[in-house]
Amino acid sequence: xxxxxYVYHPDSLKYVFHQNHPFDQRRLTLTRDLLQQVxxxxxxxxxxxxxxxxxxxxxxxxxxxYVEAVKQLSLEHPSQQAIDRAFQxxxxxxxxxxxxxxxxSALSIAAxxxxxxxxVMEGQTTHALHLGGGLHHAMPQKGAGFCIYNxxxxxIAHVRETYGAKVLYIDTDVHHGDGVEMCFYTDPNVxxxxxxxxxxxxxxxxxxxxxxxxxxxxxxxxxxxxxxYTEDDSWLECFxxxxxxxxxxxxxxxxxxxxxxxxxxxxxxxxxxCSMRIYQEMPRMIHQAAHQWCEGRWVALGGGGYDxxxxxxxxxxxxxxEMSNHPLLQQLHxxxxxxxxxxxxxxxxxxxxxxxPQTWLDDVKRWExxxxxxxxxxxxxxxxxxxxxxxx
Numbered sequence: 001x002x003x004x005x006y007v008y009h010p011d012s013l014k015y016v017f018h019q020n021h022p023f024d025q026r027r028l029t030l031t032r033d034l035l036q037q038v039x040x041x042x043x044x045x046x047x048x049x050x051x052x053x054x055x056x057x058x059x060x061x062x063x064x065x066y067v068e069a070v071k072q073l074s075l076e077h078p079s080q081q082a083i084d085r086a087f088q089x090x091x092x093x094x095x096x097x098x099x100x101x102x103x104x105s106a107l108s109i110a111a112x113x114x115x116x117x118x119x120v121m122e123g124q125t126t127h128a129l130h131l132g133g134g135l136h137h138a139m140p141q142k143g144a145g146f147c148i149y150n151x152x153x154x155x156i157a158h159v160r161e162t163y164g165a166k167v168l169y170i171d172t173d174v175h176h177g178d179g180v181e182m183c184f185y186t187d188p189n190v191x192x193x194x195x196x197x198x199x200x201x202x203x204x205x206x207x208x209x210x211x212x213x214x215x216x217x218x219x220x221x222x223x224x225x226x227x228x229y230t231e232d233d234s235w236l237e238c239f240x241x242x243x244x245x246x247x248x249x250x251x252x253x254x255x256x257x258x259x260x261x262x263x264x265x266x267x268x269x270x271x272x273x274c275s276m277r278i279y280q281e282m283p284r285m286i287h288q289a290a291h292q293w294c295e296g297r298w299v300a301l302g303g304g305g306y307d308x309x310x311x312x313x314x315x316x317x318x319x320x321x322e323m324s325n326h327p328l329l330q331q332l333h334x335x336x337x338x339x340x341x342x343x344x345x346x347x348x349x350x351x352x353x354x355x356x357p358q359t360w361l362d363d364v365k366r367w368e369x370x371x372x373x374x375x376x377x378x379x380x381x382x383x384x385x386x387x388x389x390x391x392x
Contacts, residue, residue, distance in 0.1 A: 002296065004324040005047045005125040007116045008032070011108035012132035017097050022269060023146040027308040028131055030348060031316040037341040040317070040326045047119070052111035060157040061150055061183060066141050070106070070148060073098035090142035106148035109133055113151035114158050116299045121163050121254065126296040127323045131316055134258040134303030136177040137204060145175065145203060152258055152301055153183040156190055159254060168252035169193065170243070172282060173260025173303045174270040176207030176223065186217040191250035195239055197263070197272050198225035209386050222246055222387055227376045228271035232364070234377040235263065235274050236281055238384045243285060245391040247293055255290050260303030261315035265367070269306050273370055275362040279315035280332065283322040298323070309352040314360060336361040
């Protein structure tokens, strides 16, 4: 019998760069409230992790100088010396600006992902979801792309060090999972797979299909860069085909997946044109893979997602419904346009600057057709075929 735990640390809500920054943690509250409104999340399913010692960061992923810089810039009034060095560590006034309390809130997010992995590996639960996690761009020596500490890499490193398990990391964020890939680029025991919009037009500009790992880790990195304006059918075709081949190669003891939901057509920071359908079907594929390959051991993390009103709560709720085998899933299979709970809509519409969607999935028949649809699909298929040849 599956058991799923919803890991949540309240300090993750303090991970706030500034008022107008696109990384908006209200999405965690919106998602949790939606799940509670449909009776899909009970108090006994929520687990609050303890504190993570700094030594995890110092010894496993991030260099001590970077962690110290984060601590100094987390003060209410950082010294001028710390401010002068912020750019060196990627914590300048750009995508990832420093803010008061940064270290502690980022540490709480790291603790959530490490704890989720630990609970799964120790058999306390079959699946664990930590939506506060998935900060996949942070590098050992600097922050990047809204990410301070790389909680996914920390969870993987902890699993490797403590349990010696082989890990498959699946990154479905629209942005390439560069930080996690870089941390394990030479490690044959960590297979990283990222499906994302091509870096030709999007941050971080990496994730080419030719990036395959190095040294002993050569062949244990797979990237699937898709074209802008990719739609559901093409996305799912590429993902399913490649995932099956990756699983054959990785033979994981644990799957850790990152679920940025910014490949949706409404997301303001990308150009992929998928609907809520991929966020219903993709978790199902990963769920099945976990049971087929690693006795169900599956940790899922959050990640990107910048339309916090119309996209993130639905996408992340669908992920939890899949992980927890909630009966609402069956209703959605028969009625994709099942209405969202009216109480949730009434409560949050008062705060939302846009009209909230009325249904769980999108009515794509009402969307404008994408020009060059077949050309885009063929280009994606060609990239998938290249990736497939690398996996043989």
